[in-house]
């Protein structure tokens with residue numbers, strides 16, 4: 001995964017410019033090389049790089065940058081849903097740019113970090129430490145009880161629809177233990193038959209989601225109020241309207257609709 005910097009932009013064929021959680025588009029389409037080259041200047045971008053093996057270039061726009069004519073920013077997630085063929089590169093680029101902004105100084109010795117010449121990593125010229133982009137593992141689980149499924153609304157997320165129970169894996173914990181703990185903590189429900197169903201990168205900025213199904217074993221709904229706004233059992237034939245459910249393409253939509261990347265073996 002070599003990150004090669006600036007001169008290689010001429011070899012790229014896909015171009016992204018980001019500002020916080022948004023990406024630049026022209027008429028809702030990806031921008032061209034000419035529009036990108038406008039940002040290949042310190043006047044308009046805080047950082048930019050290319051990955052030559054993936055043929056794309058990515059830049060982080062300055063907040064006050066004047067945009068090329070006809071261009072506008074839209075949310076990265078919206079872009080990824082509307083341009084599925086570019087969702088891997090766009091989400092990867094958005095995540096790497098955010099991490100490049102965070103990993104500026106070595107946490108061990110304080111030196112300014114350099115780009116690694118071979119990997120998408122930062123290297124400390126002082127102590128030799130290498131810092132790879134961070135990936136946070138998380139689990140997401142669809143719990144079933146006969147013909148019902150358990151859906152929750154999270155209190156602190158910007159995402160306000162119903163979703164499956166999810167949470168980050170803690171140190172020393174297996175994925176299955178994380179599933180059982182999160183469901184118990186957030187809803188008071190004990191589960192059994194925890195089964196892996198597939199995975200999806202969710203690099204907003206750095207998650208890797210491991211999807212599971214599980215069956216209800218025991219317990220009454222008791223929500224963890226700091227985290228969960230609402231938890232309800234829904235009959236599969238009486239789900240909330242689509243506008244209150246996860247969007248198609250998301251791992252939660254796949255779980256609810258039984259679309260598993262890994263078939264039972």
Ligand SMILES: [Zn+2]
Nearest residue numbers: 106109124127
């Ligand atoms: Zn160091």
